[in-house]
Amino acid sequence: MNEQQNQDLKPMPEQIRYANILFAGAWLGILVMMITYLMYVSGLISAHVDMTLVTQNWNKGVDEYLKITNSPHGWAWLSLISKGDYLNFIGLVLIAVLTIFCYLFLIAGYGKRKDWAFLVITISEVVVLSVAASGILGTGGH
Amino acid sequence: MSTKTITKWSCFVSLMLVVTLIHPLTASAAQEVGAEGAADPWWFWPLILFFFCFILGIIAVLAGVGGGVLYVPLVGGFFPFHIDFVRGAGLMVALAGALAAGPGLLRRNLASLRLALPVALIASSCAIVGAMLGLYLSKIDPNIVQVCLGATIVGIAILLLLSKNTEKPVVKTQDAIGLALGMHGAFLDQSTKERVDWKTHRTLPGLVLFIFIGVLAGMFGLGAGWANVPVLNLVMGAPLKISVATSKFLLSITDTSAAWIYMNKGCVIPLMAVPSIIGLMFGSFIGVKLLSMVKPKIIRYIVISVLLFAGLKAMDKGLGIGLLG
Numbered sequence: 001m002n003e004q005q006n007q008d009l010k011p012m013p014e015q016i017r018y019a020n021i022l023f024a025g026a027w028l029g030i031l032v033m034m035i036t037y038l039m040y041v042s043g044l045i046s047a048h049v050d051m052t053l054v055t056q057n058w059n060k061g062v063d064e065y066l067k068i069t070n071s072p073h074g075w076a077w078l079s080l081i082s083k084g085d086y087l088n089f090i091g092l093v094l095i096a097v098l099t100i101f102c103y104l105f106l107i108a109g110y111g112k113r114k115d116w117a118f119l120v121i122t123i124s125e126v127v128v129l130s131v132a133a134s135g136i137l138g139t140g141g142h
Numbered sequence: 143m144s145t146k147t148i149t150k151w152s153c154f155v156s157l158m159l160v161v162t163l164i165h166p167l168t169a170s171a172a173q174e175v176g177a178e179g180a181a182d183p184w185w186f187w188p189l190i191l192f193f194f195c196f197i198l199g200i201i202a203v204l205a206g207v208g209g210g211v212l213y214v215p216l217v218g219g220f221f222p223f224h225i226d227f228v229r230g231a232g233l234m235v236a237l238a239g240a241l242a243a244g245p246g247l248l249r250r251n252l253a254s255l256r257l258a259l260p261v262a263l264i265a266s267s268c269a270i271v272g273a274m275l276g277l278y279l280s281k282i283d284p285n286i287v288q289v290c291l292g293a294t295i296v297g298i299a300i301l302l303l304l305s306k307n308t309e310k311p312v313v314k315t316q317d318a319i320g321l322a323l324g325m326h327g328a329f330l331d332q333s334t335k336e337r338v339d340w341k342t343h344r345t346l347p348g349l350v351l352f353i354f355i356g357v358l359a360g361m362f363g364l365g366a367g368w369a370n371v372p373v374l375n376l377v378m379g380a381p382l383k384i385s386v387a388t389s390k391f392l393l394s395i396t397d398t399s400a401a402w403i404y405m406n407k408g409c410v411i412p413l414m415a416v417p418s419i420i421g422l423m424f425g426s427f428i429g430v431k432l433l434s435m436v437k438p439k440i441i442r443y444i445v446i447s448v449l450l451f452a453g454l455k456a457m458d459k460g461l462g463i464g465l466l467g
Binding site: 009010011012015016018019020022023025026027029030033034037040041051052054055058059060061062063065066071072073074075085086088089091092093095096098099100106117118121122124125128129131132133135137 | 182184185186187188222223224226227234237238241242244245246248249250251256259260262263266267270274277280281284322323328329330337394395398399400401402403405406407408409410411412413414415416417419420423
């Protein structure tokens with residue numbers, strides 16, 4: 001195989017950067033999730049909704065559940081971050097936001113090599129994911 | 143330990159899962175909670191869920207399916223949680239699995255960004271529509287979602303049974319869209335040490351199919367690997383290894399958009415979502431270690447049977463027939 005053919009087999013630098021961030025972020029998110037969950041279930045930090053009340057109502061639809069347990073939706077959980085149950089959202093949000101963050105590196109890479117089609121695709125994807133994350137799509141963003 | 147012993151052990155674990163699910167005690171315990179509120183201490187269901195997802199993680203890897211496609215119908219059918227929370231947790235489970243697998247696939251150049259990014263934009267946009275539609279239908283009547291989910295799961299089981307993926311599809315001429323988007327590449331096949339060059343064809347029908355895949359993934363909270371792979375491989379002509387790896391990477395994007403909709407709506411309850419994610423992740427590690435030692439064909443047939451049963455159970459539950467307990 002000549003040099004050019006060998007180059008084809010290698011991922012582009014942005015792809016490697018994407019992989020590295022994904023690796024660090026995914027494991028950090030899972031680690032945070034495990035720690036915060038242990039803090040929650042051990043009772044180290046008090047919960048906003050009593051765990052028995054959660055188990056008594058998780059068979060109900062989401063709207064009814066939120067009403068009974070006086071739970072927030074959208075980004076309002078941030079105001080309850082000091083509570084054991086909502087502390088868990090740090091890890092969950094971390095893994096959910098990771099792809100948006102990784103895409104920013106792809107935008108830089110495609111911009112640098114003037115790959116306009118993929119630049120538009122990656123920017124559009126960041127917009128789509130950001131809109132979904134914002135909570136404005138009829139999910140009651142706060 | 144010999145391969146034969148491990149294969150037998152894996153079949154035993156799979157059968158245990160089936161037996162646990164159809165055991166009258168599991169069903170009646172779930173029904174009791176549904177009817178009278180929590181009869182058990184708060185830690186009972188999260189603990190059961192953790193071990194259940196651990197076994198599910200092992201089986202999912204051995205059977206070559208994603209965690210979400212098993213999680214949603216089985217947990218939805220046999221645990222006392224409302225389908226809204228099962229779908230929210232299912233997406234987080236599928237997302238965590240895809241994020242953990244993504245880096246290795248990208249570094250080895252098996253997950254192709256040229257192939258994944260255009261497809262991901264379509265699938266993730268449609269997953270948002272699917273998630274909103276699913277939550278709307280659930281608000282009207284959750285049984286509609288149960289019946290549609292059941293029918294989809296039965297369809298997936300049939301698809302898994304019948305689809306014959308092609309290792310290296312022959313693509314003679316690349317179509318204009320595939321060419322314009324640069325949907326081609328090369329990888330080193332580690333098993334043969336051969337360079338494999340690939341390109342896509344039938345790109346437009348493939349992209350259209352991802353509209354439906356995105357909607358289904360969002361609506362039912364399923365990871366959509368079961369649909370991604372056949373479309374990438376059989377329709378668009380990508381080699382099987384590229385299709386499987388790109389599909390797994392694709393899930394990390396598609397499921398992110400739908401997961402946000404469910405999370406913002408309040409459908410992710412940490413008490414049940416976190417043990418599901420952690421259990422399935424640990425199970426997947428064990429599954430990967432066992433993968434090289436077992437013959438996964440029997441496990442695959444058991445999983446197809448479990449999916450068929452879970453699909454029929456979801457339809458039975460949604461239609462209120464009560465034939466399957």
